[in-house]
Amino acid sequence: MAGPLPLGDPAPADGRLPADLRIDPATAFSAYLHVPFCRVRCGYCDFNTYTASELRGARQDTYADTLIGEIGLARDVLSDAGTLRPMETVFFGGGTPTLLPPGDLARMLGAAIDAFGIADDAEVTVEANPDTVTPAVAAELAAAGVTRLSIGMQSAVPHVLAALDRTHRPENVRTAVAAARGAGLAVSVDLIYGAPGESLEDWRESLHAATALDPDHLSAYALIIEDGTKLARQIRRGEVHAPDDDLQADMYELADAALRDAGYDWYEVSNWARTPAQRSRHNLAYWRGTDWWGFGPGAHSHVAGLRWWNVKHPAAYAQRLAAGESPAAGTERPGPEASALERILLRSRTAEGLPLSDVAPAGRTRVAGLIADGLVDPAAALRGALVLTLRGRLLADAVVRTLTD
Incomplete structure (x- = not known):
């Protein structure tokens, strides 16, 4: 589970926005839908995610209905503020969104579209573990309106995946990409570099394997050791070495050269795409500071300079919504x-x-x-x-x- 939520002012129980908040109807609007479930917790992960043994009163099978309740709240709040804008981008993140049945993801997306509308050329992304993507899953997501799959490859080298506690089989990345392509979805591949025991040659192998898949977009993130994670405890006990800054710099330079040679251009420090049209428009919305509503436990939102964040645990999140209250835990206005x-x-x-x-x-x-x-x-x-x-x-x-x- 992630660290503590930020400090801030108490959020109103009804979720209403401040009366003096002025929303620019010309500012793009996006939605982030958080699915906080994972089969196994990766040793490096500090995201707000939960395995089955950590749910303590929350239910995965009713999660879609719970989140749809927050979508209704958001529609009412934004309607009262006088600004309902169609979504330019939608992003299902986690966790592992594809642990839920595709039908649940489709219902959540449909509820958001019914509430806000969606742009004709909207980008709709679902993050996925390679082991959870089949042709049938990809086809159902595409039929629901998903346009893009972001596949968590992380590495092509088995001992690196083991160091990260990733459980997927490397060969399943290829089958997941093929399933997405077969359904007409754009494909992004995520990589992580600097894992304990990973050499520059290991990283070169992963880059070669990733570019051989010919994705539209790649992300490559340096491993960061977060307090409270399993990996941080292993490093503190001397069981594994901390990432080497100089080696990570070499890995970044190798990635930039390899991806450039394969036809990808960088557009953000950790992201590359074949063309401007294939960049992640959802992530660009964050970097440009547009408006978004984050749905789900621990999700963060930003509208017209106002920020707020939801309670972290899925059980607390569900309890708030069942009581007719906003799940927001705190708010701030920088x-x-x-x-x-x-x-x-x-x-x-x-x-x-x-x-x-x-x-x-x-x-x-x-x-x-x-x-x-x-x-x-x-x-x-x-x-x-x-x-x-x-x-x-x-x-x-x-x-x-x-x-x-």
Whole structure:
């Protein structure tokens, strides 16, 4: 299970938005639907997920109906605020959404479409464990309106998968991709690098296997050790080594070169796509700071600068909704300074870049030094945007500190 929820102000029991909140109807609206169930907890995972033994009063077979209850609440709240906008993107994340029957995912998506409407060209993504994807599952998801499958490959090397506590069979990634393609779905593949015992050659093998699948999109994330996870405890006890920063940097450079050679362009520090149209529009919505409602236990939402987050445990989430109350546990409204910092943190990670006009004058005076250090693209800076070089992507946090300190 994830760490504690953020501190914030109490959320209203009825879920209503502040009376002075002004929602721009031209701002894109997205939905995130959290499915918090996993068969096995991966040793590195800090997400808000639960195995069967951890549910304690929550039921997986009634989860879809519970979440549909929050969709109804959101429709009423946003309708009262005067703004019902069609969804531009929908993302089923987890957990393992495909542990639920495809019909449950279809009902949740249908309820969201009935409540808000959906854009004609909407992107609808479902995360999936490779072992849970069959041609029948993929076909049912496609028939429900899903357009994209995000497959958790993580690695093609068995001992790396074992170090991550991943239980899927490497060969099933290929069959999952084929099933998705057969149903007409776009495909994204997720990778993780820097696992205990993973060598640069292991990582090269995984990259080769991933690009051989010819997905539309790839994500490659450096392994981060989160407090409270099994992997953190193993490292603390000296059972395995912590990720090596220099090796992870080498792995990132290898990934960027291998993916570029295979026809993929980076568009965010950890994400590559064949064409701009194949980028994850849902993730871009987060990086651009548009509006979204997060459904499910522990899910976070953002509307017109207001943020809130739901209670974490599925049982508490279900109890709130059954009582006719909002599942929101807390809320916050960041001020201008915090909002500006977040915009710099997020937009500077993207290939479209951060408008230099969003940086305070003191920070703009340091851009020349960042260019001299090889961290920022000089041509983009002349056009008024801060775009990271490959070296800058490796040191993205340092660039943000330089701009904001």
